Amino acid sequence: MDKKECRDFAKWLASPFFNQRQDVVDLFQYLMAADHLETEKFLEKERIYKKLFPKAAYDDAKFRQIVHFLYKQLEQYLAYQEIQDDKFAFSSAYLKALRRRKVVNVFLSKQRQLEKEGLGGIALDAQGLEHSFTLAAETYTLLLGINKTKDEHLLGSIESFDVKFMADKLKHACLEASHNKVFKTNFQSKFIDEVLAMINSEPELLRFPAIAVYYYGYLIQQKDQDRDADYFLFRHTIREYTHVFSTSELKDIYLIALNYCIERTNKGTFSFIRELFDIYKECLQTGVFIQNGVLSSVTYMNIASAGIRLKEFGWTKEFIDTYAPYLEPGNRENYHQYNLGKLLFEQKKYAEAMQLLFQFDSKHILLNFNAKTMLMKMYYESGEENALDALLDSMRIYLKRKDVIGYHKAVFQNTLKYTKKLVRLNPYDKEKRMALRTEIETVSPLTERPWLLEQLNKM
Structure with a gap:
């Protein structure tokens, strides 16, 4: 828990409505004091018990009971926090309470209020549709109990359930499709074909954002045909209904779009690099990548790389500097330095890079090896032969010392091998130059092939 949550939980424990045990409060205060949670000696059971009950002998059963009660309070507090973050959760529970007590007028007044707030409408995420179904079902049950129900009330409940079911089915089918791609599994979602057929026969269902976004999200993950048209409908739906989805759900939706763009780029459709970059920018604007105040180093690297690849140098420099403070402290300086160096390298500002x-x-x-590879290129292009020779030797030793995964090891070994051949090549020996070109063009894996061929062409 962060500091604010600790303060709020302390208030929770201090409230007699939730907790009436002082020993539970005392235990929590002890654990939160100084560095007690980080230092092993302060977590010894006997030591804690002595602090709670200075004059009593250690009682293991009693101590375990106090720990249990503290844990249960924490459990309830965290659950309460989740419910509080759900816009309609308390209202749904309140409706159930009113219906059970048959407080009809208050129930109907609350129902009208919730409908004005959007419940029962279309601009809802899957969670909102769940509460819409609750509203319709509770209304029907209440009116049935006082003999005032009409066909339309049951129909409203059924339609709400159908919409909720289709949205949930499509959402989980998207997750399944993503999982199948990443882990090479072949899970088959039941009833997905029926849901797709229903939407195709009743396209007005796509007016529900929670159905539309996962419908298109599911389609673009299928490989049976070109899905670019579905992708752009997917992107349009996301842009139009960004406000509907929670931050965590929006992140999952954006990841589907990002993965599609990466796949299309890998297949040679380079216009999707711009799409990829635009999605990254939207994700930064909506804050979906920042979790508990932290941006993952992988995401930071990916965004910087996309900006550099598109030569959006000004924007990328601002991003690298602005978002470095959001990286984990242990990674912050390294990743900021690396990406800034890469940016300067691509800008041909070799001295600074x-x-x-x-x-x-x-x-x-x-x-480390990527950084050394950039240095290698700069030394070669700048004609710094001594520095280049020393670097190539250090890279060879580094590669021998380190445990590098097979594919990457082969990439780096080939990079070193053909850079050394390039350095030693007599530029006036046409036959050897052509032979080296053939080698570079055919060897695999070799990620630096374009750069090596470019240097050959300059000879």
């Missing part, structure tokens, strides 16, 4: 990348040292082997 060399200074940053020469100092770069990370526990991340691939990052």
Whole structure:
């Protein structure tokens, strides 16, 4: 828990409505004091018990009971926090209470209020549709109990359930499709074909954002045909209904779009690099990538790489500097330095890039080698032969010392091998130059192939 949650939980424990045990309060206060949670000696049971009951002998059963009650209070507090974050959760529970007590006028007044707030409408996420169904079902049950129900009330309940079911089915089918791609599984969602057929026969169902976004999200993950048209409908739906979805759900939706763009880019449709970049920008604007105040280093790297690839240098520089403070403290300096160095390298500002990348040292082997590869290119292009020779030797030793996964090891070994051949090549020997070109064009894996061929062409 963060500091605010700790303060709020302390207030929760202090309320006699939730907790009437002082020993539970005392235990929590002890655990929160100084560095008690981080230091092993302060977590010894006998030591804690002595603090709670200075004059009593240690009683293990009693101590376990106090810990149990504290844990149960924490459980309830965290559940309460989740319910509080759900806009309609308390209202749905309140409606059930009113219906059970048959407080008809108050129930109907609350029903009208919730409908004005959007419940029962179309601009709802899956959770909102769940509460819409609750509203319709509770209304029907209440009126049935006092003999005032009409066919339309039951019909409203049935339609709400159908919409909720289709939205949920499509959402989970999207998750299943994503899982199948990543983990090479072949899960088959039941009833998905029936849901798709229903939407195709009743396209007005797509006016519900929670159905539309997952309908298109599901379609673009199918491989039976070109899905670009569905992708752009998916993107349009996301833009139009961003406000409908929670931050966590919106992140999952954006990831579907990002994965599609990456897949299309890998297949050679480079216009999707711009799409990828635009989605990253939207994700930053909506804050979906920041969780508990932290941006993952992988996401930080991906966004910077997309900006650099599109030569959006000004925007990328601002991003690298602005979002570095959101990285985990242990990674912050390294990732900021690496991405800034990469940006300067792509801008051909070699003197500044060399200074940053020469100092770069990370526990991340691939990052280290990528940084050294950029240095290698700059030394070669700048004609710094001594620095290049020393670097190539250090890279060879580094690669031998480190435990590098097979594919990456082969990539780096080939990079070193053909850079050394390039350095030693007599530029006036046409036959050897052509032979080296053939080798570079055919060897695999070799991610630096374009750069090596470019240097050959300059000879």
